[in-house]
Amino acid sequence: MSKDRKQQVPKVGKSGYKPQSNSSTMTYILFGVAIVVIAAVVIGGIVWSNNDGGEQVDESQLTNTALAIGEESAPVTIDVFEDFMCPACGQFEASQGQQILEAVNNKQLRVRYHMLNFLNRSSASGDYSTRAAAAFQCVADGGEKQDVIEKFHSTLFQNQPTEGGSTDHDNKQLAEFAADAGASSNTQACISSGARVKKAEENADAAQQTLAKATGGQVSTPSVLHDGKLVTLSDTWLTDLLK
Template sequence: MSNKPKAQAKAEARAARLAEIKKAEKAAERRRNLMIAGVAVVVLAILGGVFYFVSRSNDVEATDAGSSKYGVTIGSKDAPHTLVIYEDFLCPACGALEEATGERLTKLADEGKVLVEYRPFTLLDRFGPYSAESASAFGVVLEESGPEIAKKFHDILYANQPAEDAESFPGSDWLIEKAVEAGADEAAVRPGIEEGENDWAKEATKEAFEAGVQGTPTVLLDGETFTGKYEDLWKALED
C-alpha cells in the first residue's frame, strides 16, 4: 500500500496548523492596535475636557491652518489662533476627538477665535479599503461641492464611523449617500467616489507623511504640535 495518502494528509495538517498560527498572529496584532486606539477612546469618554493629549507624531513640520490644498477650514483667516488636525476617518481616536471637540471648535471658529483646518489622509489602510476610500470621497466632495458641504460630509462620516475591526466596510454607494446627505449633487460626486482611491487622497497622505505625521489624530496649535490637557487648549483659544 502506498504511503502517499498519509504523507499528503500530514502535509495538509501542517499547512492547516500554519494557517491557524498566522491567523492567530494577525488577530493578536489587530487586538494590540485596537487596544492602543481603544485607550484613547475610553480616556476621552471618561475625562472629556481634561483628557491629556499626547501626539504620536514627533517633530511635525510647523504649519498653519489654511496652508494646505488637502483640507477644509472653518473660521476666519484673521483669527488669533490656528488649529490643524491630521486625521483618518477610520481612526477611533479621531472619532472620539471629533465627538469631544467638534461642536466647541465650531463655536469658537464662528466667534472668530480660531481658524481650524481638518486634514484627512490615509493611515489605517492595513485594516481595509475604507481609510483610503473615505479620504478619497472627501476629496471629491471638496472639489465638486465646495468646503461647506465637505465639512458637513466630514461630520457625517464621523457620526457614522465604522468600527476599525469591522468584517466589512461601507462602499462607494454608502459614501455617495452620505455625500448627498451633506448636500452634494449625486451626479457630480458619483463618478469620482466610485473610482475609489484617488490622487487627492494619495497627495494628502504624501503631504502628511512628509510633514512628519506618524499617527492620528495629530493636532497642531498655532503651527506647533499640541500636547497637554484639553482644558489648556480651550484656555489658549478662548483667552
C-alpha cells in the same frame, strides 16, 4: 488590536494611532503609553502626550494638503491630522467636534484638515481610509458650503466602520452620506467614481511627512498643530488657544 488591550474610554478620548515606520506595510499600534493622566482628582481629564522632539513645520507644508473651514481672517488657525478609520479620531470628533465648530462659526477659528490613510489595512476593503479621504476631498473641491463640509466630516466619523471588521462603506454609500449632508449631484458623482482617490493618496503621503517632522517621527492620529507646532491635547486645549 487585541481585546486585552482595550481601555475604558476617557472623557476626552484615547491616544492616537501611529503607523510603524519599520514595517513594509502601513500598520498601526495603539499608542496607549502616550496617555498621561494629570491631576485626575481636580481636572478629571487626560492629555495625549506627544513626542516633543519635532520641529516647527513651515506654513507652505500645511497649506498644500489642507481642506479648510472657517474664515481666513480668524485669529487662530489649527491643523488637524486624522484618519477616517481611526477610532481615537472618532472619539475626538465626538468629544471636541462641536466645540471646534462653534469656534469656527463664531469666526474665532480656522481649521485645516489633513487626512492620513495608514489604517487602510484595518478596513474590510483595504482602502477605506483613502476612499473616505477622497470623498471628503470631493466635497471640499466641489464648492460646497461650509456647513455641508462640516456635516459630511462629522457623518463619516459617526458612521465609522469597525477596524478589522468584515464590511465598510463603498463609494456609492459615501456619496449617499454626502447627499444627506446636502452635497450637490456633481459632488456625489465625484465620490461615486473615485475621482479624487489619487489626490487623496498623494495628500496622505505629504501629510504624514509633515506630521512626522512636527513630532520627531512619532506620527499618530488625531494630532493638532498650531503655528506649525504640536499641541498637547488636554481637556482645555482649545479654550487655551482661543484665549
